Amino acid sequence: MSNLYPNLFQPITIGGRTLKNRIMSAPNMLFQVVDGRPTDYYVGYLEHKAKGGAAIVNLGEVPVIRGGNHTPFIELIPENLNIFGEIADAIKEHGAMASIELTHCGRKGRPWINKQLKGPNREITENGIFCEAMTEQDMEEVITAYADAAEYAVTAGFDMALIHAGHSWLLEQFLSPLVNKRTDEYGGSLENRMRFPLRVLKAIRDRVGNKIIIAARISGSERAEGGFTPADMAEFLNRAEEYLDMAEVSTEDWNYCMPSTYIPWASNREFVREIKQSGKVKFPLYLVGSIVSPELAEEIIASGDADGISFSRALIADPAMPNKARAGRIDEITPCLRCMRCTDGDNKTRFFRCSVNPTTGHETRVGFMEDIPEAKIKKNVLVIGGGPGGVEAAVTAAKRGHTVTLMEKNEELGGTIRYAKDDALKPDLKRYLKYIQKLPYLYPNITVKLGTEATPELVASFKADHIIVATGGEPIAPTFIEGWEKARDILDAYFHPESVGEEVVIIGGGLSGVEAAAHLGALGKKATVLEKYTCLSDVGTSYGWGVKLAVNQYGVKLVEQADVLEITDEGVRYAMGGREILKKADSVFYAIGMRSNNKLFYEIADKAPFVDIIGDAAQTARIGEAVVGGYYAALDIGAF
Numbered sequence: 001m002s003n004l005y006p007n008l009f010q011p012i013t014i015g016g017r018t019l020k021n022r023i024m025s026a027p028n029m030l031f032q033v034v035d036g037r038p039t040d041y042y043v044g045y046l047e048h049k050a051k052g053g054a055a056i057v058n059l060g061e062v063p064v065i066r067g068g069n070h071t072p073f074i075e076l077i078p079e080n081l082n083i084f085g086e087i088a089d090a091i092k093e094h095g096a097m098a099s100i101e102l103t104h105c106g107r108k109g110r111p112w113i114n115k116q117l118k119g120p121n122r123e124i125t126e127n128g129i130f131c132e133a134m135t136e137q138d139m140e141e142v143i144t145a146y147a148d149a150a151e152y153a154v155t156a157g158f159d160m161a162l163i164h165a166g167h168s169w170l171l172e173q174f175l176s177p178l179v180n181k182r183t184d185e186y187g188g189s190l191e192n193r194m195r196f197p198l199r200v201l202k203a204i205r206d207r208v209g210n211k212i213i214i215a216a217r218i219s220g221s222e223r224a225e226g227g228f229t230p231a232d233m234a235e236f237l238n239r240a241e242e243y244l245d246m247a248e249v250s251t252e253d254w255n256y257c258m259p260s261t262y263i264p265w266a267s268n269r270e271f272v273r274e275i276k277q278s279g280k281v282k283f284p285l286y287l288v289g290s291i292v293s294p295e296l297a298e299e300i301i302a303s304g305d306a307d308g309i310s311f312s313r314a315l316i317a318d319p320a321m322p323n324k325a326r327a328g329r330i331d332e333i334t335p336c337l338r339c340m341r342c343t344d345g346d347n348k349t350r351f352f353r354c355s356v357n358p359t360t361g362h363e364t365r366v367g368f369m370e371d372i373p374e375a376k377i378k379k380n381v382l383v384i385g386g387g388p389g390g391v392e393a394a395v396t397a398a399k400r401g402h403t404v405t406l407m408e409k410n411e412e413l414g415g416t417i418r419y420a421k422d423d424a425l426k427p428d429l430k431r432y433l434k435y436i437q438k439l440p441y442l443y444p445n446i447t448v449k450l451g452t453e454a455t456p457e458l459v460a461s462f463k464a465d466h467i468i469v470a471t472g473g474e475p476i477a478p479t480f481i482e483g484w485e486k487a488r489d490i491l492d493a494y495f496h497p498e499s500v501g502e503e504v505v506i507i508g509g510g511l512s513g514v515e516a517a518a519h520l521g522a523l524g525k526k527a528t529v530l531e532k533y534t535c536l537s538d539v540g541t542s543y544g545w546g547v548k549l550a551v552n553q554y555g556v557k558l559v560e561q562a563d564v565l566e567i568t569d570e571g572v573r574y575a576m577g578g579r580e581i582l583k584k585a586d587s588v589f590y591a592i593g594m595r596s597n598n599k600l601f602y603e604i605a606d607k608a609p610f611v612d613i614i615g616d617a618a619q620t621a622r623i624g625e626a627v628v629g630g631y632y633a634a635l636d637i638g639a640f
């Protein structure tokens with residue numbers, strides 16, 4: 001077997017510990033806690049990252065002191081060591097280094113968690129909380145807390161402490177010329193702004209010596225006029241040389257911290273490159289941020305821009321990515337969509353989910369995705385519909401040893417997401433589409449039948465033991481609008497770009513309408529979205545930021561509270577604020593929702609001993625629900 005990624009899988013020695021490859025699983029705070037304690041699911045999640053082959057697995061932000069927490073997570077203090085020890089063991093048992101990220105939120109607390117904040121300045125923060133300026137004594141207390149926490153990390157069995165000095169948390173608040181308004185020796189010049197963070201790092205090194213790898217996570221740039229630059233960060237790391245064994249380079253600005261699909265891949269690369277090229281930093285530098293594949297990671301390391309890669313969402317989508325890459329099983333790596341489902345759900349619901357990995361957040365209950373058990377009874381399974389849910393069902397059933405036919409009426413797999421092929425702005429969905437289009441062909445026990453419409457007669461002739469109906473959904477037409485026949489379903493805009501005029505109106509400002517408008521804007525069209533209520537009300541916070549960036553970049557006009565009355569040959573007539581307005585348009589599309597395509601299910605419900613319905617066919621939703629439906633339906637085949 002040849003190693004496709006020689007640089008990515010080259011060992012590296014950091015702080016006296018030898019790592020098997022250059023892959024780090026980035027810190028993820030999951031909010032999966034009960035009374036501040038991580039649930040078993042959280043532990044299982046981290047364990048599976050180690051099992052999947054990453055050399056370092058990070059536990060996300062752990063506060064070093066009460067008052068420094070911005071999440072409900074417990075502090076790294078002696079009473080909690082057994083829990084942290086369990087996490088370290090779960091990671092180390094699979095041959096990875098266990099790392100814990102130590103943090104203090106400073107001025108950036110959350111009203112429901114922090115009552116009294118302390119940070120560089122006395123101020124009312126943007127979250128509306130009063131923040132007191134830290135005194136020398138406060139600083140001493142925090143410095144000691146960091147050193148204590150590092151010592152507890154050693155006791156709990158961690159191999160590495162990742163000190164969070166980025167992402168607007170306390171240490172960065174001191175480093176930032178935009179945030180830090182102090183006039184004493186901790187504010188003003190870079191020399192002064194570095195003083196407190198350097199004291200923290202020194203205290204950690206003084207306390208734990210070389211018993212643990214000491215790493216810093218930094219923002220390589222503040223990405224703002226007058227903010228700190230990569231050159232400043234190179235200077236900071238240079239000054240921290242004795243205290244650090246490595247650093248991981250991220251960025252400031254949430255849009256780029258956790259970049260959605262609307263931000264370019266490897267978007268922090270220029271910062272790590274500049275820091276490296278400064279020649280001021282001798283220890284290894286890892287890069288984090290939208291490094292979506294082992295190929296990209298390999299190329300970055302080969303170019304000399306970074307020594308290692310920290311992956312977050314790529315390993316949520318597929319924790320086994322490192323081992324699959326090592327084994328050359330590239331077509332089996334599930335790509336991340338950068339759809340932000342992992343972050344947009346967790347704060348509110350504490351449910352941690354991934355659109356493309358149906359086991360994320362359930363690892364302890366359902367096991368490692370790659371260890372799917374063989375079915376007790378092998379069945380003849382027919383899956384109807386080759387979208388994300390159908391493919392997931394077919395592949396999972398095949399992994400369990402069933403004989404599977406995957407039937408798709410179109411000439412290609414992909415279902416609704418086939419539009420991604422033509423989308424100007426979604427490279428990640430495009431990768432995912434290619435992935436599901438190839439995946440079933442890797443399994444000799446799957447027969448793919450394209451261009452085959454499932455009729456009740458054809459289905460009956462298969463004499464299947466188990467049928468999974470994944471026929472998806474179909475767009476709802478706005479038949480309540482006069483002249484609606486003059487408009488087309490939004491997918492037509494992707495599939496037939498040649499038929500789209502210059503001035504485009506899209507009726508419906510949910511995610512699909514607005515994203516389509518951005519796509520058309522990127523193709524040079526003038527796109528307007530008319531929405532009866534509020535645009536993007538079906539979108540999570542951080543993904544919404546990305547979509548809004550694209551909306552602004554491509555000049556999309558979002559019109560809210562617009563009640564569409566009629567579609568005419570000239571355009572769209574709508575009422576707003578008691579006025580009637582005609583928006584001229586060459587092409588009009590609608591994106592007002594989908595309905596389940598469940599007719600076939602009713603027709604064939606008696607054509608096999610077991611018939612299931614999943615995904616949009618059962619209830620219209622997103623890719624994540626379809627994938628979950630397909631996976632678990634297939635897991636349940638073969639017990640009876």
Ligand SMILES: Cc1cc2nc3c(=O)[nH]c(=O)nc-3n(C[C@H](O)[C@H](O)[C@H](O)COP(=O)(O)O)c2cc1C
Pocket residue numbers: 026027028029030059060061101164167217250257258259288289290291310311312313314342343
């Ligand atoms: C679910 C989730 C939780 C995260 N939690 C943390 C955290 O606890 N600490 C931290 O520094 N960054 C956290 N991040 C940011 C990631 O570590 C990483 O910097 C970011 O996702 C960009 O990397 P990626 O493009 O590979 O996902 C989190 C990201 C996600 C998606």
